[in-house]
Amino acid sequence: MKIVCIGGGHGLSHMLSAIRPHCAELTAIVATTDNGGSTGKLRNSQGGVALGDIRRCCLQLADDDSLVHKVFHHRFEGGELDGHSLGNLTLLGLSQQTNSATQAIAWFNAMLGNSETILPMSDEPTDLLAVLPNGEKIIGECQIDSLTQLPDYVTLSQNVNAAPGAVEAIHNADLILIGPGSLITSVMPAMLVEDIAQAINMTSACRVFIENIAKETSVIKSLDLKPVDWLESMLGYSFCDLSISHDALSEIVSHFDDVIKTPNQQHDIEQLSTVFGEILKMPLILEADKSSRTDQAVSML
Structure with a gap:
């Protein structure tokens, strides 16, 4: 089965680990609008797309015990490199050598020994832009995360093309998984890219949205609509x-009482894997009529 996962943040990286045992071909399309932390500093000084979530996805798929995993996970302390991840710096260097974030990620992924495909949503830099009810424009994920009122709409600061291979992967997929993660800053960015939006609309794959498992701390917590409806x-x-x-x-995992969340994870990988192991056994879902959407998947089990 060919599966495409779309999103960002911790949610996407944990989703990749959870779904990997259940498919033969796995592709991730990662949001590249982050402007905080090491990623934000590198974007400010060097330009380019956000690399942090991409690094996280690649390392999540690598062998935790391998030397290369430990090396690229290293984060510097003190001096000009304070706070920077070696993985981010490596991806930046590869991007500058290849003039292509997509190619740089492919090389980085190969260095880690991963067979899965990790793609940026675009090779071109752009930022998330929110417009408030009073017309004020807020640019940048960090700034949007600190909003106290829901925006009227969210878009990209400039239109960009989908990364090479992203549209083809969506068209060829059997299943597309969107989320989990923060609605505005993790889930939305890739789906605001016009080429990707059109591909999601046209694909014959079953498209599954997974709501955020971790409690939202952003302005989304004040949402009075279902997340899927607002999105x-x-x-x-x-x-x-x-x-x-x-x-x-x-409900799906209620009979798996021995599943315990790892303290350092915002999303439970074992739980997610259990969920999709159950769902993928059910051809009914994968052959679902696109005109009938439900958020009560448990009723089918």
């Missing part, structure tokens, strides 16, 4: 055939 109103198109709510996830 579709912001995007202006229907992006999923099936929406799996947090309650549905809990």
Whole structure:
């Protein structure tokens, strides 16, 4: 089965680990609009796309015990490199050598021994832009995360093309998984890229949206709509055939009482793997009529 995962943040990297045992061909399309931490500093000084979530996805798929994993996980302390990850710096160097974030990621992934495909949403830099009800424009994920009121709409600061291979992967997929993660800063960015949006609309793959498992701390916590409904109103198109709510996830794994969240994880990889192991056994979902969407996946189990 060919599976494409779309998103960003910790949610996407954990999703990749969870879904990898259940498919033969796995592709991730990663949001590249982050402007905080080491990633933000590198973007300010060197330009280019955000590299942090990409690094996280690649390292999540690598052998935790390998020397190369430990090396690229290293984060410097003190001096001009304070706070920077060696993995981020390596990806930056490869990007400057190849003039292509997509090619740089492919090389980095190969160095880690990963067979999965990790793609940026675009090779071209852009930022997330939110417009408030009073018309004020807020640019940058960090700034948007600190909002106290929901924006009227969210877009990209400039239009960009999808990364090479992203559209083809979506068209060829059997299943597309979107999320989990923060609605605005993790889930939305890639789906605001016009080429990707069109591919999501046209693909024959079953499109599954997984709501955020970790509690939102951003302005989204004040949302009074279902996340999938709000997201579709912001995007202006229907992006999923099936929406799996947090309650549905809990029900699906309710009989797995021995699943314990690792303290350093915002999303439970074992739990996610269990969920998709159960869902992928069910041809009914994968052959779902695109005109009927439900957020109560548990009722099918």
